[in-house]
Amino acid sequence: MANFKSRKVVIVGAGAVGSGFAFALAQSGIAEEIVLVDVNADLAKGQALDLSHGAPFYPPVAIRADVAPEAYRQAAIVVVTAGKAQASPGQSRLDLLQINSKIVTGIVADIQSVNPDAIVLIATNPVDILTHIARIKTNWLRGRILGSGTVLDSARFRWLLAEHCGISPKNIHASILGEHGDSEFAAWSLVHVGGLPMDDYCSVCRKCDFLHRRPQILEQVRRSAYHIIGYKGSTSFGVAMAMTHIVRAILRNERHVMTVSAPLEGEYGLTDVTLGIPCVVGANGIEEIIQARLSPEEMQELAHSAQILKDRLAQLG
Numbered sequence: 001m002a003n004f005k006s007r008k009v010v011i012v013g014a015g016a017v018g019s020g021f022a023f024a025l026a027q028s029g030i031a032e033e034i035v036l037v038d039v040n041a042d043l044a045k046g047q048a049l050d051l052s053h054g055a056p057f058y059p060p061v062a063i064r065a066d067v068a069p070e071a072y073r074q075a076a077i078v079v080v081t082a083g084k085a086q087a088s089p090g091q092s093r094l095d096l097l098q099i100n101s102k103i104v105t106g107i108v109a110d111i112q113s114v115n116p117d118a119i120v121l122i123a124t125n126p127v128d129i130l131t132h133i134a135r136i137k138t139n140w141l142r143g144r145i146l147g148s149g150t151v152l153d154s155a156r157f158r159w160l161l162a163e164h165c166g167i168s169p170k171n172i173h174a175s176i177l178g179e180h181g182d183s184e185f186a187a188w189s190l191v192h193v194g195g196l197p198m199d200d201y202c203s204v205c206r207k208c209d210f211l212h213r214r215p216q217i218l219e220q221v222r223r224s225a226y227h228i229i230g231y232k233g234s235t236s237f238g239v240a241m242a243m244t245h246i247v248r249a250i251l252r253n254e255r256h257v258m259t260v261s262a263p264l265e266g267e268y269g270l271t272d273v274t275l276g277i278p279c280v281v282g283a284n285g286i287e288e289i290i291q292a293r294l295s296p297e298e299m300q301e302l303a304h305s306a307q308i309l310k311d312r313l314a315q316l317g
């Protein structure tokens with residue numbers, strides 16, 4: 001098991017996602033040091049100072065700005081949020097690949113040069129392909145570099161189901177799998193409400209004809225980011241909380257199951273692709289990949305999502 005000497009978390013990229021994550025992480029009390037890094041050094045300094053002024057109101061944590069690569073030394077986890085975001089509601093995450101692959105490759109090389117023991121969590125989009133490239137470049141053990149995957153999408157899904165059923169989202173277990181993007185899909189066969197498989201719950205509840213609502217709910221999940229970007233220009237709070245959830249699982253070795261971006265080596269009949277799959281997340285990053293029993297239709301959707309990611313990676317060369 002990874003033996004963390006520190007609970008230092010470095011956040012690369014101090015924009016909407018990075019600063020939102022720093023704020024959520026500070027509230028959580030799980031890090032002892034939060035360091036912000038950005039090519040725009042003034043932005044990192046300003047965010048760190050602004051956050052530090054809340055020190056009387058959150059658990060003890062030192063927050064500061066620093067420059068790469070020195071900032072990465074002794075970090076337990078480096079979280080990468082640097083790069084271009086979707087700038088308009090029409091732009092897809094895959095459209096960001098060309099520019100963000102250069103940015104993320106450079107950052108990961110810097111991390112490797114000064115801190116080969118760190119765990120790297122990537123949020124920059126397209127997160128699945130960038131996590132895949134980062135692992136190929138470093139050749140690190142599987143699981144040491146992970147992506148935020150569909151953790152946020154699964155949270156959106158749980159919230160929408162909760163709203164629909166009138167049940168706490170904490171009592172709903174449900175996952176969005178595949179690409180964190182347009183080809184993601186809902187694993188309906190895995191949905192549980194209050195401990196009951198969804199179909200059993202529906203047959204007891206009978207308040208609606210849920211089968212007809214399913215496509216709408218999935219579409220709402222898929223379009224969430226586009227809607228939020230249309231309204232306010234970027235998404236930040238949801239992803240910030242999702243990443244705090246992942247970092248907590250790593251620093252506390254919680255072995256929490258979540259749909260992070262995981263590199264597949266034969267699981268689900270797939271290889272050479274990284275995408276959102278239920279994984280046990282603990283001190284070593286991805287500790288295990290769970291091979292869920294998906295329906296034949298869901299297996300097809302997973303294969304479809306994997307092919308899209310592979311094709312885009314091949315196009316990048």
Ligand SMILES: NC(=O)c1ccc[n+]([C@@H]2O[C@H](COP(=O)([O-])OP(=O)(O)OC[C@H]3O[C@@H](n4cnc5c(N)ncnc54)[C@H](O)[C@@H]3O)[C@@H](O)[C@H]2O)c1
Pocket residue numbers: 012013014015016017018037038039040043081082083084085086096100103106107122123124125126127148149152180234235236239
């Ligand atoms: N995985 C998810 O669930 C999820 C959710 C929302 C956004 N995102 C992605 O997160 C990324 C950041 O989004 P944002 O809204 O914060 O963008 P933003 O433009 O607000 O911030 C990005 C920051 O990265 C910095 N940056 C660029 N290159 C850098 C480098 N080489 N080193 C250090 N810093 C660098 C920029 O100066 C900028 O401050 C985007 O790719 C976006 O698509 C992912």
